[in-house]
Amino acid sequence: MFTSIHPKLPMRDKQITRDFYVNSLGFHVFGNGDFPDYLMVEKEGIQIHFFLFKDLDPKENYGQVYIRTNDIDAAYTHFSECGAPIHPNGHLSxxxxxxREFSILDPDHNLLTFGQEIV
Known part of the structure; x- marks a missing residue:
């Protein structure tokens, strides 16, 4: 019955959010990118949706997403080399x-945690 889940996170500025996810994390815009108050990005079958929230205080934002990966070490290396802002308390461990996890903060302080089961 269920086929997928697509988290919706707040954003203050669509262009800044789009640039971060596309240029820093390697996502691409999915769907209608011209809608002014909504953005969808996709990478390797993972979609994240964003809604405009201009009055968002990033220091009070608790938006979080947990993304599973099958190669956590490569993901961490890739994002680190691209200059993605690894959370100060979220280095690979x-x-x-x-x-095995690491975390990234986006420009609106949405927390993206990437994880892989330790086997």
Whole structure:
């Protein structure tokens, strides 16, 4: 019955959000990119949607997404080399709950956590 999930996160400025996800993280715009208050980006089958929230205070934003990967070390290396802002407390590490993870903050302080099961 269910086929996928696409998180919706707040953004203050569509162009800044688009530039970050496309140029820093390698996503591409999905769907109708001309709609002024909404943005959809996609990478490797993962979609993230954004809605305009001009009055968002980034320091009070708790938007979060957990993205599973099958090559966490390569993802971390790629994003680090591209200059993506790794969260100060989110560098690549093994977690006691059996995941190897790292986290990135986007321009609106939405937290993207990437993880892979430790086997």
């Amino acid at each position: 093994d977690k006691p709950w059996g995941q």
